[in-house]
Amino acid sequence: MPSDDPTSCTATQGARQCSDSSQATSKLLAELIDHSLANVFAFDRDFRLLAINRTAQQTFQRVRSMVPQVGDNLLQWITRHPDLAALMQPFIPRMVAGQPFTESIALGPADDLRHYQIIYNALSDPEHGMLGGSLFAYDISERVAEQARMRKIEEALYQSQKMEAVGQLTGGIAHDFNNLLGGILGALEMAEQHQDEHRYLDTTRLLGVARQNALRAASLVQRLLAFSRQQTLAPQLVNVHQLVAGMHELIASSLGTRITFIDQTQQEHWPVLIDPNQLENTLLNLCINARDAMPSGGTVLLASDNTLLDQAQAQALELPSGSYLHVSVSDSGTGMPAEVLQRAFDPFFTTKPAGQGSGLGLSIVYGFVRQSGGQVRITSNPEQGTCVHLYLPRAASQASAHTDGQPQTVMVVEGQAVQRMLICEVLEEQGHQVHSFSDGYSALQALRGGLRPDLLITDISLPGGIDGYQVAAACQKRPECVLVLFITSSASSRVNVRPDPYCDVLYKPFELAALSQHVEKLLKKRYLPR
CATH class of the missing domain: 1.10.287 (Helix Hairpins)
Structure with a gap:
């Protein structure tokens, strides 16, 4: 019998309206998913398909000539397609655990390879219990192809540059x-x-x-x-005043007679731990740049001072706070406009006419100082000169290492006969007992025969298939300390030598005086505890 209660009728109509609205929403969502460009799958905890959209069905029909159906076990279906199973295997444990992820896969034959981005999310009930999962697979083949095309364009542009x-x-x-x-x-x-x-x-x-x-x-x-390449440095304790004093003649001859050179570095200023040869090159390079900025003559001033950088000052220089030796090279030349100053450290950038400068000078200075733990800054204004500021970390003074000054047994391995002869002659004049070899094989034979060198001097590139690294490794297997001085051509690739106080590197071509200095420096460390 129908109820006469209007409230009951209203409630029934409201429930029907809510149900109709819910069904409409569900239908709309289903249509949206069905027409989505993504391949959409939903499955329960046992990987039985609960839903698959039209895009996914069309994709499988095109590439597999068959379509998984609602109720199919997705894992069993994948297993029947070994290539697909191999791709999906790493993801199955994450899906079982309900872990969301986004990954990319490539699927199909080489002549029709397709790329997909797959996004997995777990399906949960209101109490956060896992009911299954959903997987969206987006075809990103066009995007991948475009990225590959852009990479080729970038590579071509890079090659051109x-x-x-x-x-x-x-x-x-x-x-x-x-x-x-x-x-x-x-x-x-x-x-x-x-x-x-x-x-x-x-x-x-x-x-x-x-x-x-x-x-x-x-x-x-x-x-x-x-x-x-990042150069292999040989840092030493350096007094910059003494280093510059030894460069006076070289700097003066490089600057010419129209330019006055003034050295205001101070003997008592802090020492720095730096490669002295590279620092000489840096300072000479800066002096030559200053010369070129003063075609009518002028003054080059090289100065130093002890500098304490607080937190704010160090942060502005991108350095740790602390003690630094500030070295400056200034000139009274033409100066730089802002647009030139902004590009001063760019490799190959030069304001000189074509063929009159490589544009490498300041970029090399910057790389060396930064590699040495310091910083470079330039201040300049048109017609008001330029000043290049170097901030080099202070080094604590070190006591001289002990050496007994006695002649040592030196093993020389060098493939170039003239070079080998000169090295041996220098060492023998210093009183050392020298054993020389033209290749790595004969050197290893001598070691097996009982030769016990205190110092090995070896070229890295040797004839006969055994290089200097292998000879050094054979020496260093011995219980006694064997010092190693590697020699290498400056045309070689970066030297594979780890920083070690008992090992050094000398680049060809070198002065015989430089060889003596390296040998002396190494021998002073022979009796230090390892």
């Missing part, structure tokens, strides 16, 4: 080398004439000029290599 940079570099380096080689050839030609005329003092002077230009050429190669 690299070739342009090589062209700039070749022009600058060729100009510098031609100047140096011209000086060397001219000095040697004149020296030969003077020698025939028995003018030996003039001959000696001209040979010195040729030697100086050869050293500059070697330094130029080192600067080039320093740009192309």
Whole structure:
């Protein structure tokens, strides 16, 4: 019998309206999912399919000629397709555990490979119990293809920029080398004439000029290599005042007669732990830059002072707070406009005419100082000169290492006969007992035969298939301390030598005095505890 209660009728109508609304919403959501560009799957905890949308059905029909149906076990269905099973296998444990994830897979034959981004989420009940999961697979093949196309464009652009940079570099380096080689050839030609005329003092002077230009050429190669790779540094305790004092003649000859050089570094200023050869190159490079900024002449001032950087000052310089030696090189030249100053450290950037500069100088200075734990800053204004500021970390003074000064047994392994002869002659004049070998095999044979060197000097690249690293490894297997000095051509790749106080690296070409310094430095460490 129908109820006459209007309240009951209203409630019944409201429930029907709610039900109709819910069904409409569910239908709308189902249609949206069914027409989604994503491949959509829903399954229960046993991986039985609860739903699969139209896109997924069409995809499987196209690539598999069959379609998984609602009620199918998804894992069993995947197992029947080994390639798909192999791709999905790493994800199954995460799906079983209900762990959400987003991953990318590639599926299909090589001539029709498709890329998909799969997004998995667990399906949970109101009490957060896991009911199953949903998986959305988006076809991102066009995006991947576009990314690959962009990578090819970027690689082509990079290659083009690299070739342009090589062209700039070749022009600058060729100009510098031609100047140096011209000086060397001219000095040697004149020296030969003077020698025939028995003018030996003039001959000696001209040979010195040729030697100086050869050293500059070697330094130029080192600067080039320093740009192309992170260089292997040999830090030492350095008093900058003493280092600059030893460079006075070189700096003065580089600056010429129209430029006044003033050295205001101080003996009592803090020492720094840095590669002295690279620091010399850096300071000379900055002095030459200053010279080029003063075509009508002027003044170059090289100064130093002890500097304590507080937190704010250090942060502005991107350095830890603490004690630094501040070294500055300033000139009274043309200065730099803001747009040039902003690019001063960019590799290959130069304001010099084509072929008259490589644009590497300041970028190499920056790389070396940063690698040494310091910082570089430039202050400059047009027609008001330029000042380059170097901030180098202070080093604590170190006592000289003990050495007994007695002759040592030195093993020399060098494939170049002239180089080997010169090295041995220097060592023998110092009183050392020298055993020389032309290849790694004969050196290893001597070690097996009982040779016990105190110091090994070996080229890294040796003929015969056994390199200097292997010879050094054989020496260092012995219980006694064997010091190692590696020698390498400056054209070689980065030296694979870990920082070690009992090991050092010397780059070719080198002065025989530099060889003696490296040997002396290593031998002083022989009796220190390892």
